[in-house]
Amino acid sequence: MPISLMKHKMPEQDPKIRATNFEEVALGYSEEDAVAEANRCLNCKVPQCRKGCPVEVDIPGFIAKIKEKDFAGSIAVVKEANSLPAICGRVCPQESQCEKYCVLAKRGESVAIGRLERFVADRSLAQGDNTQPIAYAADAQKVAVIGSGPAGLSAAGELAKKGYKVTIFEALHTAGGVLSYGIPEFRLPKDDIVKVEIDSLKKMGVEIEVNAVAGKLFTVDELMDEDGFSAVFISTGAGLPHFMGIEGENFNGVYSANEFLTRCNLMKAYQFPTHATPIHVGNNVAVIGGGNVAMDAARTSLRLGAEHVYIVYRRGEEELPARLEEVHHAKEEGIDFKLLHNPVAILGDEQGWVKKMRCIKMELGEPDASGRRRPIEIPGSEFEIDVDTVVVAIGQGPNPLVQSTTPGMDTNKRGNIVANEETGATTKAGVFAGGDIVTGAATVILAMGAGKKAAAAIDDYLKTKKQ
Amino acid sequence: MFKILKKQVLSPGVLLFDLEAPRIAKKAEPGQFVILRVNDEGERVPLTIADFNREKGTITIIFQEVGASTQLLGALNEGESILDLVGPLGKKTHIEPDMGTIVCIGGGIGVAPVYPIARGLKQAGNKVISIMGAKSKEILIFEDEMKAVSDEVYVTTDDGSYGIKGFVTTALQQLIDKGVKIAEVIAIGPVVMMRSVAEATRPYGIPTVVSLNPIMVDGTGMCGGCRVQIGNESKFACVDGPEFDAHQVDFKGLMMRQRTYKTQEAQEKDHVCRCEQQGLTKGADCECQSH
Numbered sequence: 066m067p068i069s070l071m072k073h074k075m076p077e078q079d080p081k082i083r084a085t086n087f088e089e090v091a092l093g094y095s096e097e098d099a100v101a102e103a104n105r106c107l108n109c110k111v112p113q114c115r116k117g118c119p120v121e122v123d124i125p126g127f128i129a130k131i132k133e134k135d136f137a138g139s140i141a142v143v144k145e146a147n148s149l150p151a152i153c154g155r156v157c158p159q160e161s162q163c164e165k166y167c168v169l170a171k172r173g174e175s176v177a178i179g180r181l182e183r184f185v186a187d188r189s190l191a192q193g194d195n196t197q198p199i200a201y202a203a204d205a206q207k208v209a210v211i212g213s214g215p216a217g218l219s220a221a222g223e224l225a226k227k228g229y230k231v232t233i234f235e236a237l238h239t240a241g242g243v244l245s246y247g248i249p250e251f252r253l254p255k256d257d258i259v260k261v262e263i264d265s266l267k268k269m270g271v272e273i274e275v276n277a278v279a280g281k282l283f284t285v286d287e288l289m290d291e292d293g294f295s296a297v298f299i300s301t302g303a304g305l306p307h308f309m310g311i312e313g314e315n316f317n318g319v320y321s322a323n324e325f326l327t328r329c330n331l332m333k334a335y336q337f338p339t340h341a342t343p344i345h346v347g348n349n350v351a352v353i354g355g356g357n358v359a360m361d362a363a364r365t366s367l368r369l370g371a372e373h374v375y376i377v378y379r380r381g382e383e384e385l386p387a388r389l390e391e392v393h394h395a396k397e398e399g400i401d402f403k404l405l406h407n408p409v410a411i412l413g414d415e416q417g418w419v420k421k422m423r424c425i426k427m428e429l430g431e432p433d434a435s436g437r438r439r440p441i442e443i444p445g446s447e448f449e450i451d452v453d454t455v456v457v458a459i460g461q462g463p464n465p466l467v468q469s470t471t472p473g474m475d476t477n478k479r480g481n482i483v484a485n486e487e488t489g490a491t492t493k494a495g496v497f498a499g500g501d502i503v504t505g506a507a508t509v510i511l512a513m514g515a516g517k518k519a520a521a522a523i524d525d526y527l528k529t530k531k532q
Numbered sequence: 533m534f535k536i537l538k539k540q541v542l543s544p545g546v547l548l549f550d551l552e553a554p555r556i557a558k559k560a561e562p563g564q565f566v567i568l569r570v571n572d573e574g575e576r577v578p579l580t581i582a583d584f585n586r587e588k589g590t591i592t593i594i595f596q597e598v599g600a601s602t603q604l605l606g607a608l609n610e611g612e613s614i615l616d617l618v619g620p621l622g623k624k625t626h627i628e629p630d631m632g633t634i635v636c637i638g639g640g641i642g643v644a645p646v647y648p649i650a651r652g653l654k655q656a657g658n659k660v661i662s663i664m665g666a667k668s669k670e671i672l673i674f675e676d677e678m679k680a681v682s683d684e685v686y687v688t689t690d691d692g693s694y695g696i697k698g699f700v701t702t703a704l705q706q707l708i709d710k711g712v713k714i715a716e717v718i719a720i721g722p723v724v725m726m727r728s729v730a731e732a733t734r735p736y737g738i739p740t741v742v743s744l745n746p747i748m749v750d751g752t753g754m755c756g757g758c759r760v761q762i763g764n765e766s767k768f769a770c771v772d773g774p775e776f777d778a779h780q781v782d783f784k785g786l787m788m789r790q791r792t793y794k795t796q797e798a799q800e801k802d803h804v805c806r807c808e809q810q811g812l813t814k815g816a817d818c819e820c821q822s823h
Contacts, residue, residue: 236752238569238576238616276618278752282555304754308766315761315785317792324755332575332749341575341601342749343796417788464753466771 070173073102075180080397084367087250087335090394091155096134099184103131105169106176113166114178119514120219122146124163124178131181140189143182148222148266149215149513151190151258154183156248157510158388190261199270205230206527209294211279211467214242215509216300216500218263219516220523221271224298227524230270232294234277239331242302243509246331247323249361251368252391255330280466285474285496295530296495296523299482300516303461303501309353313411314457318345318419322354322362322458329365347453348372351422353408354458355385360392362456363400374400375450379407379427379440405429407440409447411455421449461506471496481505489519490526497523533613534568537590543671545597546641547606548582554589556581556619562648563625563743563775566591567751569616570604577601578748578770580645580720581620591619594644594673600800621751622774625718625741627652632715633659635707636682637700637729639721640666643674645743646720651681659683661712663703665725669694700725701732714738719778723787730778740778744769746789761785 076092077083083090094102106128114124123142130139143150157163159179167175208224210217213235221231239245244259253259267273279285279301288294306321308314325344328334332342350366352359355378366374376395378385381404385392396402405427412421426446429438463480474493475483482491482498489497499515501507538550556566565580583592597606608614627649634653638646643664654660662682666672667690679685686703687695696703700721707714717740719729726742733740746758746769753771760769761782767773 236618237750238618276616278618278621281620282559304752306754306756308756308759315759315766315789317789321756324749324757327749327755333573337796338600338800340573341604341800343575343793343800345792345796417785417791466752 068105068107068169070169072105072174072177072180073098075177080394080399083251084364084398087368089254090251091390093187094180094184096188099131099181100134102177102181103128106132107168109168113168114163114176117163117166118146119162119510120146120517122163122182127185128176128178128181131185136185136188139185143185146517147182147513148219149262150182151186151262152215152244152253153510153513154179154181154186155253155258156388158508160389162510190258194261194265194268196265196268198268199225199228201230201270202228206295207232207293208523208527209234209288209292209297210300211285211297212236212242212300212302212500212502213240213263213273214300214302214500214512215244216302216502216512216516216519217242217298218266219513220298220300220499220520221516222266222269223517223520224523225266225269225271227520229524229527230272232272232274234279234283235273235275236278237331238275240273240275246327247358247361249326249330249365251364252361278466280470285467285471285493289495295527296497298489298516298519298523299467299491299496299498299502300500300512301464301467301502302512303463303506305462305464306457307460307462308457309408309459311408311410313413313419316411316413316419317417318347318413318453319411319455319457322352322358322456323461325362325456326358326365329369335365335369344369345454346371347419349375349450349452350454350456351375351377351408351450351452352456352458353377354460355380355387356458356460357387357391359456359458360387360395360400362458364391364395364398366454366456367398367400371454375403375452376400377403377406377408377422377424379405380437381405381429384429384437403450405440407442408455412449419453419455420451422452422455423447423449461501463502463505467502479505485522487518488522488525489515490522495526497526533615534617535613536608536610539608539610542594542673545606546594546671546673547597548592548594548644549605549608550590550592551614551617552589553591553617553619556617557584557586557589557591560584560591560620561624562627562652563645564620564622565645565751565774566593566617566619567621567748568593568605568614568618570601570608570614572615574604574615575601576616576749576751577605578621578745578751580743580774581648582644583648594641596641599797618751622770623772625649625652625775627656629657631656631658633661633713635661635663635704635714635717637663637704637717637719637721638665638674638678639700639719639725640671641673642719642721642725643678646718647674647677647681649718649720650678654681654683661707661714662686663688663700665689665700665703665721666694667691699728701728704729704732708732708736708738716741717778718742718775723783723790726778726781727783730781730783734779741775742778742781743774744776744781744786745774746786747792760789
């Protein structure tokens with residue numbers, strides 16, 4: 066029988082129903098689907114898919130075990146390279162990573178690597194966590210990780226496996242970084258997935274201290290000089306929201322996507338007043354931006370009861386940086402895409418509430434330095450739309466709290482920490498950095514890759530230092 | 533978990549807690565704040581650090597029971613704990629020796645956060661004149677504490693039941709009229725009071741600092757919910773402040789943004805009270821509209 070050129074479909078919640086709840090949209094493969102999908106894999110001698118994976122999971126290896134129905138063996142192969150597979154299988158933009166390089170993609174659809182990774186991870190979680198605590202040596206060295214997002218969690222897991230006693234310091238009251246406050250429940254369940262994967266790290270022996278703001282409660286120097294940490298890994302992410310700087314951005318009803326999503330995901334404002342944090346969503350919501358954060362905010366608005374939700378993006382469909390599947394889901398749920406549009410002002414009423422947004426139409430010019438075609442305003446094309454909530458999702462920068470209290474560690478002109486691309490080493494001895502704080506806002510899996518590389522480099526550094 | 537070591541009623545609806553928090557106490561400076569969360573369903577509430585004791589490892593918070601979250605907090609007793617406490621947050625007050633005469637103004641429970649600032653200024657060797665304002669004598673707090681750290685103290689009450697009849701600006705104007713050479717004014721209290729102080733000092737060009745209290749979520753600069761307009765710039769009060777040059781602050785915009793969740797706050801208070809009626813949480817002498 067010839068191999069199907071299409072992926073096996075994954076069951077999903079009906080768009081009309083799911084747009085009113087916060088439960089997961091994509092329901093995951095059954096065992097039967099997973100085995101059938103695994104059988105599409107040609108087990109290439111030189112697997113191209115692996116070079117698309119930032120942590121180089123042995124993809125044909127774990128898929129081969131699914132074919133044999135050796136699911137425990139399969140997850141073991143994944144976990145050698147990736148400590149958070151249930152998360153990555155859900156949120157990686159596979160179409161631009163592993164699946165992009167799959168040989169089947171040349172003729173049809175690639176093997177559904179992400180869905181298969183998710184399948185084996187979920188199956189293993191459902192069977193209960195059998196993580197064993199690490200037996201630390203009496204003279205095990207201590208390593209501090211600042212920030213508990215994907216980069217920090219990945220570095221901590223790798224360092225623990227190498228025998229280091231790791232403490233993660235997290236500023237918020239819940240670990241996970243963007244996995245907890247940013248990515249919504251309907252894409253990444255918190256209690257069933259994020260918490261469980263973080264708990265298994267704790268079980269392994271990683272300590273997580275919440276409510277601990279680096280740069281305020283302690284400095285990097287204090288961790289190394291007073292608290293006995295031999296090395297520090299900084300993974301504080303890109304958490305500083307950018308605003309547009311246009312007129313009317315301080316009206317009530319204008320949110321940064323960070324605030325909007327934090328209220329909803331971390332504080333569970335969608336369960337107000339059972340949960341005490343309020344959120345304000347009107348009937349007409351405009352979300353500005355075209356990335357995953359914008360999609361998440363738009364789809365969250367729908368679920369909070371908005372009648373009409375716009376995505377306002379200054380480039381075209383092809384330039385949307387969001388994950389393909391999420392754009393597709395957003396459209397199915399009825400999000401109105403205003404592409405090639407840019408806001409120029411937000412207008413409010415006497416009481417200070419948002420009423421309208423003035424937009425201008427755009428066209429695409431020549432490619433800019435980033436290689437994307439530059440949007441140019443079309444003169445005289447301004448018009449107004451009625452909105453009562455505006456969510457600004459145009460990107461985030463680095464929070465300066467740690468950098469500004471760490472003398473001897475260089476930052477670039479954007480405020481990102483300067484670190485060696487391969488090792489994460491900063492200009493300060495013993496201090497490493499990785500993830501969005503170095504690269505600027507990127508993806509979960511790239512941050513995890515950076516955490517993994519830095520863990521290896523920290524291991525080298527501490528071994529060399531000991532000799 | 534952070535244990536409540538001491539609970540004291542300062543005036544009706546105004547409570548003082550000493551919390552066991554040695555690491556925060558070690559780092560806290562005048563002008564900074566904490567964010568707390570009472571329980572798993574709780575919201576994050578910003579409160580100024582009213583005092584800290586590095587030896588005992590405690591910090592003091594003072595709060596008024598104005599909404600559901602502060603009522604929930606107020607219902608806790610000594611020996612009980614709150615779930616989350618994070619800090620110290622925000623920038624510390626600018627304090628150095630030989631600044632001259634500083635007038636410290638506290639309105640209502642704003643006296644609490646002014647206290648460590650006045651103490652810090654005094655310890656640095658400055659002359660401290662304090663003005664404390666309250667609606668009436670019964671709700672005046674921290675008088676003895678303020679006297680202990682000030683060279684002069686003036687109390688004003690709106691109804692004249694104690695001290696000077698009038699507002700804090702009445703006493704401030706008297707000092708200005710007497711020709712007292714004021715190097716700086718620091719004012720903390722309700723927004724209308726801080727705005728009045730800013731207007732009172734503006735014509736004389738007296739440098740004036742206020743501590744702003746916009747709505748906050750994380751308190752670490754990651755959401756911008758607390759953004760305030762300072763001159764031509766939008767600033768995040770949690771990391772750029774909370775103290776700012778009073779003559780640059782857009783008070784109207786601040787008050788507008790503080791009203792964002794008025795509807796939800798009423799709904800939430802109502803929700804809590806109905807819970808109490810049903811015996812789901814501790815019954816209290818609640819004064820909200822639902823009864």
